[in-house]
Amino acid sequence: MLSKVTSYALSGVDGFPVTVETYISGGLFSYDTVGLPDTAVKESKERVRSAIKNSGFEMPNTRITVNLAPADLKKEGSVYDLPIAISLLGASGQLFSALLRGTVFIGELSLSGEIRAVNGVMPMIISALKDGYKRAVIPPGNAAEVRCIEGIECYAPDNLRQLVRFLQNELQLSPIEKVPWKSGDSASIYYTDFSQIKGQHAAKRAMEIAAAGSHNLLMLGPPGSGKTMLARALPSILPELTFKEAMEVTKIHSITGCLDPGRGIVDCRPFRSPHHTASAPALTGGGMKARPGEVSLAHNGVLFLDEFPEYSRVALEALRQPLEDGVVTVSRVNNTITYPARFMLIASMNPCPCGYYGSKVKQCKCSPAQIQRYLGRVSGPLVDRIDLQIEVDAISYDALRDKQNNEESSQAVRERVQRARLIQQERFKDSGIFANAHMTAKEISRFCPLTSDADALLKQAFDSLKMSARAYSRILKISRTIADLEGSKQISAQHVAEAIRYRSLDRKYW
Amino acid sequence: MNYTTQQKLTILLASIKGASTPRLEKLLSLYPDVADIFRHADSPDFPYPMLTPALKEQNKDSLEKYLKRLEKNEITVLFRDSHPNIFAFKSAPPLLYVKGNVELLSKGGVAIVGSRRCSRYGHEVAYSLGKAAAQGGITVISGGAEGIDSAALMGALENGGKVIAVFGFGMDKIYPAGNKELFARIAQNGALVSEYPLGTPAYQSHFPMRNRIISGLCDMLAVVEASVKSGTSTTVSWAQEQGKSIACVPGNITSEQSQGTNKLLKEGARIITCPEDMLEYFGKGWVRSDPELTELSPEEYEFVKAFAQEEELSLDELAQKCNNSPGALAAQLTMLELKGVLLRTQGSIYKLNRSKKYTLKDR
Numbered sequence: 001m002l003s004k005v006t007s008y009a010l011s012g013v014d015g016f017p018v019t020v021e022t023y024i025s026g027g028l029f030s031y032d033t034v035g036l037p038d039t040a041v042k043e044s045k046e047r048v049r050s051a052i053k054n055s056g057f058e059m060p061n062t063r064i065t066v067n068l069a070p071a072d073l074k075k076e077g078s079v080y081d082l083p084i085a086i087s088l089l090g091a092s093g094q095l096f097s098a099l100l101r102g103t104v105f106i107g108e109l110s111l112s113g114e115i116r117a118v119n120g121v122m123p124m125i126i127s128a129l130k131d132g133y134k135r136a137v138i139p140p141g142n143a144a145e146v147r148c149i150e151g152i153e154c155y156a157p158d159n160l161r162q163l164v165r166f167l168q169n170e171l172q173l174s175p176i177e178k179v180p181w182k183s184g185d186s187a188s189i190y191y192t193d194f195s196q197i198k199g200q201h202a203a204k205r206a207m208e209i210a211a212a213g214s215h216n217l218l219m220l221g222p223p224g225s226g227k228t229m230l231a232r233a234l235p236s237i238l239p240e241l242t243f244k245e246a247m248e249v250t251k252i253h254s255i256t257g258c259l260d261p262g263r264g265i266v267d268c269r270p271f272r273s274p275h276h277t278a279s280a281p282a283l284t285g286g287g288m289k290a291r292p293g294e295v296s297l298a299h300n301g302v303l304f305l306d307e308f309p310e311y312s313r314v315a316l317e318a319l320r321q322p323l324e325d326g327v328v329t330v331s332r333v334n335n336t337i338t339y340p341a342r343f344m345l346i347a348s349m350n351p352c353p354c355g356y357y358g359s360k361v362k363q364c365k366c367s368p369a370q371i372q373r374y375l376g377r378v379s380g381p382l383v384d385r386i387d388l389q390i391e392v393d394a395i396s397y398d399a400l401r402d403k404q405n406n407e408e409s410s411q412a413v414r415e416r417v418q419r420a421r422l423i424q425q426e427r428f429k430d431s432g433i434f435a436n437a438h439m440t441a442k443e444i445s446r447f448c449p450l451t452s453d454a455d456a457l458l459k460q461a462f463d464s465l466k467m468s469a470r471a472y473s474r475i476l477k478i479s480r481t482i483a484d485l486e487g488s489k490q491i492s493a494q495h496v497a498e499a500i501r502y503r504s505l506d507r508k509y510w
Numbered sequence: 511m512n513y514t515t516q517q518k519l520t521i522l523l524a525s526i527k528g529a530s531t532p533r534l535e536k537l538l539s540l541y542p543d544v545a546d547i548f549r550h551a552d553s554p555d556f557p558y559p560m561l562t563p564a565l566k567e568q569n570k571d572s573l574e575k576y577l578k579r580l581e582k583n584e585i586t587v588l589f590r591d592s593h594p595n596i597f598a599f600k601s602a603p604p605l606l607y608v609k610g611n612v613e614l615l616s617k618g619g620v621a622i623v624g625s626r627r628c629s630r631y632g633h634e635v636a637y638s639l640g641k642a643a644a645q646g647g648i649t650v651i652s653g654g655a656e657g658i659d660s661a662a663l664m665g666a667l668e669n670g671g672k673v674i675a676v677f678g679f680g681m682d683k684i685y686p687a688g689n690k691e692l693f694a695r696i697a698q699n700g701a702l703v704s705e706y707p708l709g710t711p712a713y714q715s716h717f718p719m720r721n722r723i724i725s726g727l728c729d730m731l732a733v734v735e736a737s738v739k740s741g742t743s744t745t746v747s748w749a750q751e752q753g754k755s756i757a758c759v760p761g762n763i764t765s766e767q768s769q770g771t772n773k774l775l776k777e778g779a780r781i782i783t784c785p786e787d788m789l790e791y792f793g794k795g796w797v798r799s800d801p802e803l804t805e806l807s808p809e810e811y812e813f814v815k816a817f818a819q820e821e822e823l824s825l826d827e828l829a830q831k832c833n834n835s836p837g838a839l840a841a842q843l844t845m846l847e848l849k850g851v852l853l854r855t856q857g858s859i860y861k862l863n864r865s866k867k868y869t870l871k872d873r
Binding site for chain 1: 626627656657686687688766822824825826829835836837838839840841842843844845847848855858859
């Protein structure tokens with residue numbers, strides 16, 4: 001007998017349907033899986049057999065052929081254990097159900113027949129919904145991630161036996177309860193609040209602007225000046241994640257299996273801080289199966305690179321394409337996949353090998369050549385893609401000791417950021433971008449009109465501060481965000497003057 | 511450039527690797543005819559047998575080739591014997607390679623030297639001394655290193671002055687590499703000098719010897735900033751030996767970079783407390799123009815007040831003193847920087863431009 005069941009496979013962040021067909025014919029016992037299965041899929045044979053037996057069913061003792069169609073695409077992982085078991089039971093006449101048609105089965109089986117969690121359930125379910133499926137069976141361990149997907153009923157039985165009884169109408173199972181989308185409170189994940197950081201008002205202001213316009217930010221400062229703490233506090237002022245953004249983020253996190261099983265959907269902007277020994281593939285994605293890297297995991301969130309010049313040159317230069325395009329294309333022998341990678345880059349570094357160049361705390365001991373060499377590890381084109389560059393100096397003991405806490409809380413800053421973002425969303429609603437940082441030359445000339453005062457100031461700054469031409473569009477973008485934070489339509493001289501302050505590094509260092 | 515046969519042979523001799531200045535001196539004193547040095551290079555009583563193979567290798571072609579190379583690099587070779595007014599100092603080398611204005615070398619000037627790792631203060635003073643020298647028509651002589659040397663040279667060059675940079679390496683090399691542009695400008699508006707033949711790299715050991723030429727060419731040596739153990743101390747001892755006047759810029763007694771200069775002052779060096787002190791030595795007055803009066807708004811004037819007791823203020827300190835929102839502060843700082851009221855030093859530390867006077871704008 002022949003039985004067909006639908007499951008899903010992943011290509012990049014999108015799923016495609018896989019038909020699992022099982023044919024049982026007479027003859028000596030044999031079990032073959034065809035349709036480009038990888039090792040994990042081939043091994044499913046043992047899990048399926050044991051799960052069927054331990055769930056009280058019978059394993060046919062004749063010739064079994066399992067085909068995964070389309071036969072020309074690679075199938076990976078343990079996702080197919082459950083659909084294979086169901087189709088085998090169907091083919092052997094142990095399961096008759098009208099529900100088999102139009103249901104998507106995803107899940108790994110344990111030897112005892114329990115259904116175990118797998119990676120990538122959420123993007124598969126979203127694709128299934130798009131393809132018109134109305135019903136899916138998924139592992140209970142993945143239930144949380146599909147709670148916000150409307151339009152498809154998901155069931156999460158505990159084991160194979162329960163599932164078969166449900167399919168045969170012997171048991172009632174209720175679908176996973178839908179929860180309306182709500183952006184999470186990042187404070188519950190990211191513990192550092194702006195109010196905990198003493199002083200550093202200039203740096204905090206730069207962070208606010210960066211968060212409001214999704215600008216990349218580079219912090220230079222001596223060790224112990226609080227660069228890392230500032231970066232860690234950044235997520236607490238980022239604007240709320242929209243549902244669409246959350247879906248994109250959760251998809252990527254689901255594929256790599258780094259979702260928190262309790263939380264399911266990613267409801268806060270991700271904050272990724274890979275160690276500086278990370279290789280280029282670790283950052284951009286790669287490996288045999290072209291997995292997403294840190295830049296994709298930081299999609300719609302923050303990628304924090306501490307000790308920027310310590311990363312390998314190759315790894316840093318690999319960031320240039322994703323910084324420019326918002327996507328990263330990973331090419332490997334088996335696959336060429338484009339992952340989304342629109343992240344905010346926050347980098348921190350010391351200004352020189354000893355760390356104290358330009359500090360009031362301690363005298364720098366490095367020679368100009370040493371400083372040049374140290375800064376040279378970060379290439380000009382890369383720095384060019386970083387809109388805001390600020391210096392952070394260690395704060396004085398007095399400020400640290402200050403018991404009175406009159407520092408602004410993240411909540412207050414976040415509200416301003418949120419307002420500025422809403423203005424931007426309105427402005428860019430037809431242009432396919434979300435924030436000021438992503439403006440191209442065309443949009444800059446349209447949305448960044450300068451008052452005559454502002455224009456004169458910018459001209460003067462270029463002449464007397466010897467700014468490079470590449471700073472021009474960056475300054476306009478930052479000025480736009482500063483004006484948005486103020487709720488001003490026009491970019492005034494005041495806004496431009498402040499923006500110039502955040503570009504001063506490129507006239508001095510690079 | 512037309513050289514005599516003897517001069518040509520001397521140039522060839524000096525170009526040989528290993529023919530250092532002391533060896534050159536000895537050979538030239540042993541053999542009055544330079545051609546004899548090449549001729550007798552393999553004789554048993556030749557004092558430097560290690561030079562023999564190289565000396566024997568030389569011929570007319572190699573001489574012509576080397577002279578062409580000098581010409582291509584626009585280098586003139588000056589000889590002690592034919593330019594006694596330039597080589598008038600003690601321990602003068604037998605010859606010097608010069609690029610640029612040769613006349614300048616005989617006119618003396620002020621040597622402004624100091625630490626390579628100078629403070630902002632040192633940089634500023636060196637620059638203003640260079641500028642004053644330029645305005646007084648005095649040549650600035652220095653080493654072309656980073657720090658004080660470069661600041662003094664820039665100060666003079668940017669104000670139309672004449673400068674001489676003395677190298678411790680061959681003229682076709684550049685060290686430090688970052689000064690390439692500066693050296694090109696000096697070749698146009700002054701002179702580059704070296705006692706080392708083409709192709710000699712910048713060996714550390716060359717610099718103390720190079721310093722005797724700096725002190726030798728000048729009338730007065732002005733030390734801006736130097737720690738006790740710095741290369742500048744060799745320049746000072748050369749100047750003492752050569753009987754040149756030594757002047758120092760006093761500094762903060764807690765600053766390591768001023769300990770050398772303060773020590774020299776204690777030992778009796780002239781003191782330079784303003785550019786006029788330096789000009790006075792050369793018999794030149796300098797009428798200091800009255801500082802221009804800059805009108806500032808009350809908010810801007812707050813910044814001037816903030817610097818009443820402080821030399822430098824960091825961003826956070828300014829924020830505290832002027833009680834402004836960080837955004838408004840950033841904007842004001844840029845405006846004041848553009849007006850030339852505030853100067854930004856390394857990092858985000860600000861300084862008041864004290865060469866101007868400020869008043870509150872009448873409303």
